[in-house]
Amino acid sequence: MKTTISNVKNHVGEQVTIGCWLANKRSSGKIAFLQLRDGTGFIQGVVEKSKVDEEIFKKAKQLTQESSLYVTGVVRVDERSPFGYELGVENIEIIHEASDYPITPKEHGTEFLMDNRHLWLRSKRQHAIMKVRNELIRATYEFFNDQGFVKVDPPILTGSAPEGTTELFHTKYFDEDAYLSQSGQLYMEAAAMALGKVFSFGPTFRAEKSKTRRHLIEFWMIEPEMAFYQFEDNLQLQEQYVSHIVQSVLKNCSLELKTLERDISKLEQVVPPFPKITYDDAIALLHKKGFNDIAWGDDFGSPHETAIAESFDKPVFITHYPTSLKPFYMQPDPNRPEVVLCADLIAPEGYGEIIGGSERIHDYHLLKKRLEEHHLDEAAYKWYLELRQYGSVPHSGFGLGLERTVAWICGIEHVRETIPFPRLLNRLYP
Template identity: 70%
Template sequence: MLTTIKEVSGHVGKEIKLGGWLYNKRSSGKIQFLQLRDGTGFIQGILVKNQVSPEVWERANNLTQESSLYVWGVVREDSRAPSGYELDVTNLEIIQIAEEYPIAKKEHGVDFLMDHRHLWIRSPRQRAILAIRAEIIRAIQGYLDTNGFTLVDPPILTPSSCEGTTNLFHTKYFDEDAFLTQSGQLYMEAAAMALGKVYSFGPTFRAEKSKTRRHLIEFWMIEPEMAFVDHEGNLKIQEELVAHVVQQVLANCEQELKTLGRDLSALEKVKAPFPRITYDEAVELLHREGFTDFTWGDDFGAPHETKIAESFDRPVFITHYPTEVKAFYMKPDPNRPEVVLCADLIAPEGYGEIIGGSQRIDDPELLKQRYEEHHLPLEAYQWYLDLRKYGTVPHSGFGLGLERTVAWICGLDHVRETIPFPRMLNRLYP
C-alpha cells in the first residue's frame, strides 16, 4: 500500500512504499542521494551500495530528472532534513526514464518558465504556492460555511456589466451579445434575498490591457452578500475572515511558508480588529508623505496604497470613498451623500487592495436615479431593480480577490505565480 511523503512522520522505523518522481540526484561513489517528490512534499532517499542488490543500484544510476518510480525504504528522523525525515532506500522500481528535462538546475528567464508552466509547477517553490492557495480556499470556505453562508453559483455568461465598465470580453450567445462575467455580485444580491447570507466562488474576467504585477485577465473571486447587514457589520465579517485565513495558513502550511522564505512574524500580526481610516484621512496622509498632487476625488493607485499601508502592521480599511469614483450600486452615507458606505481592505507590505465592499443601495428610486446617472440601460438591469421593489432590505457585500490574497500571504513579487496557469495580457499558453 502506498504511503505519501506527507504521512512519513507516522511511519518512523518502518518500511514504506512511495510513488513519485526524481527531483534531483547526487552521488558520492558508494552512496546515492535521491531527492524524491510525490506531490505532497519532498524527501531525500539514501541508497547505500553495499546494502542493496546490484540491480537496484544500477536502476538508481539510470534515473534522470523527473523519472517516475516506486521506492521502498525505512523512514528515519533527521533534524537536518527540511522535512525532518529521510528514507533509507531498500528497493526501487522504475516506471519511466524521463527524457532530458527542459528546466535545468540553473536560472531561467520568466518567459521560458511561463512557456513551461506545466512543468514549472513541479518545483518546490511553485508546489508550495499552490498548496498554500488550496489552504486559503479551504479556510475561506470553512469560515463562510460555518458562519451561516450558502454557496451559490452565478453565471459566467452575462448580458451586461456589473459595474458599467467597458473592460469586458464580448462573445455571441447565439443571436445575442453576451459577456464573460467580471463579478457575480449582482446575482449574489438576488440570492441573498432568497437565502439570507450567500457567497460565490469562481472565475471572473477583466479585459484590461494591464501589465502590472497585481493584474491577471482571468482570476478567482469570493463574493459574499448578506441581507440585513449594514456597513459596520460588513467590515467586521471581512476582518474576521481574513484573520481566520492567515492564522489557518500559519497553522497548516509551516513547511510551505519556509520553502518560500516567508517572514512569519509579519503574518502573525494579522489579527482582528483591523485599523480603519477614511478616504479623507488617507488623502491627508498622502499629502504629508509628499503626494501633494493627489486631489480629493482621485482614486488610489498602487504607489498610494503602498504608502498608506506602510503606516500599519496589518491590513487597513480605507472607508467612505467619494461617490463619483465608486460603483453605481453603493449606498451614499446618509449624513454625507458625497461619499459612500464602502471600504477597500489594503494588505500590508505593498500588496494593495485585496477586498472591496460596500453597503448596497436599497432604495428603488435612488437606484433608478443611479441608472440614469451612469447611463445604464433599464432593460438590462430591470431584474436588479426588482430586488428593491419586492421586499427591499439593508444589505451589504464584498469581493475578495484570491490571487492577490495568495500573493500577499506567500510574499510573492507577481500574481502570475499564484494561479496554476495564469492568463495575462500576452499569455494564453499553456
C-alpha cells in the same frame, strides 16, 4: 505498504513504497541522495552502496530528472531536514525514464518558465504556493459554512456589466450579446434576498490591458452578500474572514511558508481589529508623505496604496471614497452623500487592495437614479431593480481576489505564480 510522502510520519521504522518522481539528485562515491516528490510533498531518499544490490545502486546513479518511480525503503527520522524524515532506499522500480527535462536546477528566465508552466508547477516553490492557495480555499469554505452562509454559483455568461465598464470579454449568445462575468455580485444580491447570507467562489474575467504585477485577465473571487448587514457589520465580517484564512495558513502550511522563506511574524499580527482610515485622511496622509500630485476625488494607484499601508502593521481599511469613483450600486453616506459607505482593504507590504466592499443601495428610486446617471440600460437591470421593489432591506457585501491574497500571504512578487495556469495580457499558452 504503499503510502504517500505526507503520510510517512505514521510509518517511522517501517518499510514503505512510494510512487514518485525524481526532482533532483546528488551523489558521492558510495551514497546517492534522491530528492523525491509525489505531489503530497518532498522527501530525500538515501541509497547506500553497501546496503543495496549493485544493480540498484547503479540504477540510482543513472536516474534522470523527473523520471517516475516506485521507491521502496524504511522511513527514518531526520532532524536536519525541514520535513523531518527521510527514506533509506532498498529498491527502485523505474516506471518511465524521462530524458532532457527542460527545467534544470540552473536559473531560467521568467518567459521560459511561463512557456513551461505545465512543468514549472512541479518545482518545490510552485508546489508550496499551490498548497497555500489550496489552504486558503479550504479555510474559505470552512469560515463561511461555520458562519451559516449558503454557497451560490452565479452565471459566468451575463447580459450586462455589473461594474458598468467596457473592459468586458464579448461573445455571441446565439442571437444576442453576452459577456464573461466580471463579478457575480448582482446575482449574489438576489440570492441574499432569498437565502440571507450567501457566498460565491468562481472565476471572473477582466479585459483590462494591464501588465502590472497585481493583474490577471482571469482570476478567482470570493463574493459574500448578506441581507440585513450594514456598513460596520460588513467590515467586521471581512476582518474576521481575512484573519481566519491567514491563521489557517500559519497553522497548516508552516513547511510551505518555510520553503517560500516567508517572514511569518508579519502574518501573525493579522488578527482583528484592523485599522481604519477614511479617504479624506488617506489623502492628508499621502500629502504628508510627499504625494502632492493627488487631490480629493482622485483614485489611488499602487504607489499610493503602498504608502498608506506602510503606516500600519496590519491590513488597513480605507473607507468613504467619493461617490464619483465607485460603482453605481454603493450606498451613499446619509450624512454626506458625496461619499459612499464602502471600504477597500489594503494588504501590508505593498500588496495593495485585496478586498473591495460596500453597503448596497436598497432604495428603489435612488438606484434607478444612479442607473440613469451612469447611462446604463434600465431594461438590462430590470430584475436588479425589482430586488428593491419586493421586500428591500439594507444589505452589504464584498469581493476578495484570491490570487492577490495568495501573493501577499506567500510574500511573492507577481500574481502570475499564484494560479496554476495564468492568463496574462500576452499569454494564453499553455
